[in-house]
Amino acid sequence: MAEILPGVHQVEGVDPSPDFSTHVYLVKDKGSSWTLIDTGLPGTHTATLAYLAKIKVEPTAIKRILLTHLHRDHTGSLRALAERTRARTFAHWVEAAYIANAPKYDGPGTPPAEAFTVDETLKDGDAVDAAGGLIAYHTPGHTPGHTAYYQAERKLLFSGDLFFGNAERAVLTPPEYTHHTPTAQISARRMSQLSIDSLLTYHGGPLLKNGGGAVRSLVQSFPAT
Template sequence: MRVTKGVEMLELHAQGSNGPSVYCPTLVWDEKDAILIDTGLPGMLGQIQAAMEQAGVPFQQLRAVILTHQDLDHIGSLPAILEAAGGGVEVYAHALEQPYIEGQRPLLKSLPPGALEKLPPHVRAMFANPPKARVDKLLEDGQVLPYCGGIRAIFTPGHTLGHISLYLEEQQVLVTGDAMVYANGALQGPVPQVTHDVETAVQSLQKFSGLQPDAVVCYHGGLCKENAKEQLQALLERAAEK
């Protein structure tokens, strides 16, 4: 789904234990470079390549992958992407996420053995042997990557220890990762059931104060484009009251 010029929200589909699910990585590009924010579950490389082709962006143009955090549905297809690219693609993440992404520590929200047994075999395999891949460069709060008009990292911990969101400065698009969701036509705060530290996650929403996005992309729920500025401000006001 086209967000604005040079920004596409990908819609990756999977069949989960609770029915169909949609995951929404963000593709940003210009004449030289393409940047992918998050990578879906394992096995979604083909969907990503097809979505890039449909957007008119050759897979060979991919220069970097930015991971908002370590969760399986965000890092899942990273190893396959790096293998298919054959080099030349750098991976960015926050330092607190690096050991989990690289496999030095088990994923923060790995399921306990009892829960694993209740999952379908293919899902069980993902959690039992999560993907891992290198992180080339570490992102700091406020750092601006010199791609596609500037991509600013915003440190928004809570969902995980080192969760980040991204602001596309030239396009005025906020990519939230899992810092918030879009549901029932409205921006909403972090989902407690899948959030490591709810209190910190709610406090992190204030890091978006002062932004005036024309669109907000949530990894779960998708694109908020209608009254995005007003919706974001309303969410921040509600969060400040908690």
């Protein structure tokens, strides 16, 4: 069982290969419902559903699916999981347009496998009633509407592909997969001002302790502004 923190699960079986980890997070809400953060590559919904069965959570107990960004490894199983769970789906308003293929995304990294229209669009600073209360932070750079989700009470940051866990360090996702790295650096500087215990990255990591220190070390390595 991959409950990495109380009420925070890293869904097992969604990694495409041993050296390419993708961390779909399943988070318990206050009460009996659950939230999914990102959805994995196309076809991995079967692994997520199997994991839910293993921990005895009904698919319909997932009430919300939050997306960090458009890339296929995050949105690939969105339609299948939205259909099976009947959850409401959320993304930043910029990213929501790309996820709907309107316009089609032509930047680095893989575009969505299929167009999907989310139920609710978010803007920077919005509160999301999920996982005990999240704040959506627009953190552009990796993609134009990239969003990280912060749980202030528990000091958790679900950082999508803004950060990449590398052992005990946080690095930016490599430039070849990133729309505009200097913008990602600005987003990283902003996130370094949060109080973060656990940095819940999508690839590599996660850094369960001292995530904030890792982020501050990273931003100190950026060129001076």
